[in-house]
Amino acid sequence: DAAAAAGWSGDRLAIYSRADAPSAIVWWTTWYTEREAQEAEAAAQRAGTEAEGSLVLRSGRALMILRQVPTSATAELTARFTEFARALPATPPHR
Numbered sequence: 001d002a003a004a005a006a007g008w009s010g011d012r013l014a015i016y017s018r019a020d021a022p023s024a025i026v027w028w029t030t031w032y033t034e035r036e037a038q039e040a041e042a043a044a045q046r047a048g049t050e051a052e053g054s055l056v057l058r059s060g061r062a063l064m065i066l067r068q069v070p071t072s073a074t075a076e077l078t079a080r081f082t083e084f085a086r087a088l089p090a091t092p093p094h095r
Contacts, residue, residue: 009061009092024053025067028081032092037061059085061092 011029031037041058044065049056055066057078062085066077 021070022068024069024073025065026069026077027065027067028084029063029065030088030092031061031063034061037063057081061085061088 009030009032011027013028014026015023016026017023029037029040031040037058037060040063041056044056044063048054051068053066053069053071053074055064055069055074055078057064057066059082062081064077064081066074069077
């Protein structure tokens with residue numbers, strides 16, 4: 001979704017694989033404005049959260065997308081993401 005991606009400010013992506021389970025994806029993104037983060041959140045929701053272990057969570061300018069993440073890891077990831085989002089400056093350093 002090109003419109004939703006227009007305000008992208010940066011990201012971190014990790015993919016974890018196991019032979020006995022689908023690969024798990026943890027993706028944290030930041031956006032230039034909270035409005036742009038909301039647009040990306042809506043696009044991520046449209047892309048689907050129906051699979052087990054999927055979650056989309058926004059906090060200010062930050063967005064976390066989980067896919068196929070074991071339920072046992074969700075609480076810790078959410079806590080770390082919340083800390084990360086709170087530490088972001090109100091606006092990014094450059095645009």
